[in-house]
Amino acid sequence: MHLRAEAIVLAVRSHGEHGAVVRCFTRDDGVQPGYVRGGHSRRLRPVLQPANTVLGEWRARTGEQLAALTVEPIHSRAVLHAEPLAAAALDWTCALTAAALPEAQPYPHLHDGLDGVLGAIEAAPAARDWAAALVRYELLLLAELGFGLDLDRCVDSGAADDLGYVSPRSGGAVSRSSALGYEAKLLPLPAFLRDGGAAGWPEIFDGLRLTGHFLARDILIDRRAPALAARERLVERLQRAVA
Structure with missing residues (x-):
């Protein structure tokens, strides 16, 4: 196995005294794990920050073996980890992607979406400029993994207008007239x-509540559930920021 590609760093876990197991997201080959020798060294620690873009090279003798990974920096977002709100957003989007996606399966639309959200967080001076993009990314991830919401027509009447709610069971839109008494x-x-x-902000928090319900119910379950703690930190910081 030999792969060389640009990738977004998603997660880093210590392995042994000096090494690290790193999960990276490539556009054409999906999430790829690898062992980085000296991954916690002074030289590599700033490179292996979640949300950074690197040029990775994976080598393994067999497909079942954890590949040895070497990395070269391409674009660093490490400075954003010193800003609490931006850091929480980076942590959550990377943790969600790392927890939700199976390895070695391509999700080019998700890769492009994640790169767009990370770029928005980096470029935007105010959280409101990237928070909506983050909600859209969560919605895209649900759709790409087969849990997409049907927001085009009312599940009760079939109407395509006056849509104001979503059923927490079916994920289908509900018109305001059909929702009367059940809001x-x-x-x-x-x-x-x-x-x-x-x-x-009210719409953004409604969006976070909507996508959060289905992420917790359908994606981040069992061993993946701890990733939700990063989302809770982000929502709390957003609420404090706009209070």
């Missing part, structure tokens, strides 16, 4: 996920 049992559907455009 408390449904999840709000923010307009920016339905129609595009900008989003205010």
Whole structure:
């Protein structure tokens, strides 16, 4: 096995005294793990930060063996880890991707989406400029893994307009007229996920609540559940930032 590709660093775990097992996300070959010798050295620690882009080279004698990985830096976002809100967003998006995706399966749309979100976090001066993009990425991940939400028509009436809610069971949109009397049992559907455009903070938090429900129910279960702690930290910091 020999692979050389640009990749986004998703997760780093200590292995032995000096090494690290690193999971990286490539566009054409999906998530690829590898053992980096000296991964916790002073030279490599800044390179192996989640959200950084690296040029990775994986080598293994067999497909079952954990590949040896060497990395060269391409683009660093390490400075953002000193900013609490941006750091929480980077941690969550990388932790979600690392926990949710199977290894060695290509998800080019997700790779491009993740790169876009990370770039938005890096470029935007205010969280509101990237928080909506993060919600859209969560929605894309659900869809790519087979748990997409049907936000085009009401699951009750079939109507394509006046959509204001989502069923927490089916993931289908519900019109406001069909939701009368049942609003408390449904999840709000923010307009920016339905129609595009900008989003205010109330809509962003509605979007986070919506995608968070289905991520917790369908994706981040069993051994993947601990990744949700990173999302809780992010939501708490966003709430404090806008309070």
